[in-house]
Amino acid sequence: MASVLTFFTEFPFELFVIQTLNGIVTGMILALIASGLTLIFGIMDVVNFAHGELFMLGAYMGVIVLSTTGSFWLALILATLIVALFGAAMQIVTLRPLVGRDPLTTILATFGVSLILQNYALWQFGPVARKINEPYTGHFNLFYLEYPWYRLVIAGLSAALIGGFWLFLKHGKFGIWIRATMQDRVMAQAMGIPVPLVHTAAFAIGAGMAAASGVLFGPLVGVNHTMGLDWVLKAFIVVVVGGMGNLGGSIAAAIFISLLESYAAIWVSPAQAVIVSFIVLIFTLLFRPTGLFVPTPK
Amino acid sequence: MSAQGTLQEKSEGPLIAVEDLHTYYGKSHILHGVSLTVGRGEVVGLLGRNGVGKSTTLKTIMGLIYPKQGRIMLEGKAVTSTPAHKLAKLGIAYVPEDRRIFRLLTVMENLRTGLDRPGVTDERKKELLDKVFSYFPVLGERRDQAGGTLSGGEQQMLAIARAMMLEPKIILLDEPTEGLMPRMVSQIRQIIDVLHSEGVAILLVEQNVPLTLEASQRVYIMEKGAIRHHAVSSELKIDDPVIKQYLGV
Ligand SMILES: Nc1ncnc2c1ncn2[C@@H]1O[C@H](COP(=O)(O)OP(=O)(O)OP(=O)(O)O)[C@@H](O)[C@H]1O
Ligand SMILES: [Mg+2]
Numbered sequence: 001m002a003s004v005l006t007f008f009t010e011f012p013f014e015l016f017v018i019q020t021l022n023g024i025v026t027g028m029i030l031a032l033i034a035s036g037l038t039l040i041f042g043i044m045d046v047v048n049f050a051h052g053e054l055f056m057l058g059a060y061m062g063v064i065v066l067s068t069t070g071s072f073w074l075a076l077i078l079a080t081l082i083v084a085l086f087g088a089a090m091q092i093v094t095l096r097p098l099v100g101r102d103p104l105t106t107i108l109a110t111f112g113v114s115l116i117l118q119n120y121a122l123w124q125f126g127p128v129a130r131k132i133n134e135p136y137t138g139h140f141n142l143f144y145l146e147y148p149w150y151r152l153v154i155a156g157l158s159a160a161l162i163g164g165f166w167l168f169l170k171h172g173k174f175g176i177w178i179r180a181t182m183q184d185r186v187m188a189q190a191m192g193i194p195v196p197l198v199h200t201a202a203f204a205i206g207a208g209m210a211a212a213s214g215v216l217f218g219p220l221v222g223v224n225h226t227m228g229l230d231w232v233l234k235a236f237i238v239v240v241v242g243g244m245g246n247l248g249g250s251i252a253a254a255i256f257i258s259l260l261e262s263y264a265a266i267w268v269s270p271a272q273a274v275i276v277s278f279i280v281l282i283f284t285l286l287f288r289p290t291g292l293f294v295p296t297p298k
Numbered sequence: 299m300s301a302q303g304t305l306q307e308k309s310e311g312p313l314i315a316v317e318d319l320h321t322y323y324g325k326s327h328i329l330h331g332v333s334l335t336v337g338r339g340e341v342v343g344l345l346g347r348n349g350v351g352k353s354t355t356l357k358t359i360m361g362l363i364y365p366k367q368g369r370i371m372l373e374g375k376a377v378t379s380t381p382a383h384k385l386a387k388l389g390i391a392y393v394p395e396d397r398r399i400f401r402l403l404t405v406m407e408n409l410r411t412g413l414d415r416p417g418v419t420d421e422r423k424k425e426l427l428d429k430v431f432s433y434f435p436v437l438g439e440r441r442d443q444a445g446g447t448l449s450g451g452e453q454q455m456l457a458i459a460r461a462m463m464l465e466p467k468i469i470l471l472d473e474p475t476e477g478l479m480p481r482m483v484s485q486i487r488q489i490i491d492v493l494h495s496e497g498v499a500i501l502l503v504e505q506n507v508p509l510t511l512e513a514s515q516r517v518y519i520m521e522k523g524a525i526r527h528h529a530v531s532s533e534l535k536i537d538d539p540v541i542k543q544y545l546g547v
Pocket of ligand 2: 352
């Protein structure tokens, strides 16, 4: 009883607020990465093991454009477009020929691409992390902290990108094509929807979203060839917890897991806090394998 | 082949001519040389017991499975092994036996999958929608409802309406009356007549033999993956020995 009381009296309220903010910021970035991963899985049953490397490639493209033009925003836009184009090419070359084959073949193919991209980045840019300077360096006072505005910009921009993607899916012809193809590829094709093109475009969009997250998140972590690994692992967890291929579920799961990790980091070290995601993953797989944030299937 | 010669297509040749199709699922050989034709604007029935390969024939024509052997001609041009989305553009529409509505898309969005084609003006889109909503008022009432929440009969109507959005030359219609109550069946029967009067050809797979004989001009009867009999519908009586033999009615 006494210990419960101390828990509440000593509850680190300020830290809690700060960690809520941090959790939302990483949650939004994670949601942006996971949206692309979910889209790709949902539409062509491909588990894209190269997704983290598309994130990394986006960050490096950001570094390059930023150093030549000096504009962060141009870097964000160009990196997104370049990696989206790269994603389209990658889908056409490595995945299109595997349509209808054993899913294992696409896992091997994307895993192969991820190794190639990682080692290419190491060879091209070297092992030393590059820096992307944040476009805003301002801070505001949050209790005892100077909290960087840029973190809130990340959260806002990620939310805007996800929102834009959502609108794109909900309205307009191409969004309907994507959703129809997700639900029934064969019938979509019989309705005249160019399914191979939709697959390529969806992959490009997913790649572009990963790249945008890479540029946005670059200033917080530094850019190196292995930066995709941690993120893609978390994004996979999020995709499973959110219900494979379920977009809304992935977004909710991304924020949920990031918040939990942030709160856990109040009491344990951030490295240990990662365990929380795995616990959520295990419990989801045990008790609700269709996903935490999807309606119970009938 | 009693109908040979009595009902040959007009001068241009058939809309669809299928010659000697052999289709496999993996190693199992399902179609053993199916040949049939459908003329422009003609309603043709395809009858046969369960599992003889009627649906497989339609899927093969639609390009959803490619045949190992044989040809499919559309308006005199070979379209064998053409992907389904290209055949849809060339004028073939497909209404599968399990309807395959996009369950999470609304009724309107289901229709738009066939409507959002290049070259369809907004006025034309509106005309097409108005037309199906007048034939199937219930679809108009439920246009913003998810396809998966419709009843079986409503889903069947949506599947047909969705195919009509393509303004096809031919509709491959697989057991449209299966599991429907009599009132719905007669509605399907009417829409077949309407499509026929508009010059849309139909290849109609059915278990309902009387309906097929009434709605179609010619019928083919299949057995074990091949066409065994071909007749003019008006000349075939429901108690014909042929029907007893192949359909066991
Ligand atoms: N995807 C598939 N894989 C393997 N075999 C299949 C597949 N689809 C159908 N078959 C087999 O092919 C044969 C023909 O099937 P099809 O669906 O064409 O028959 P049908 O004439 O339409 O029958 P029904 O009247 O029951 O609809 C059946 O023996 C069926 O078991
Ligand atoms: Mg069938």
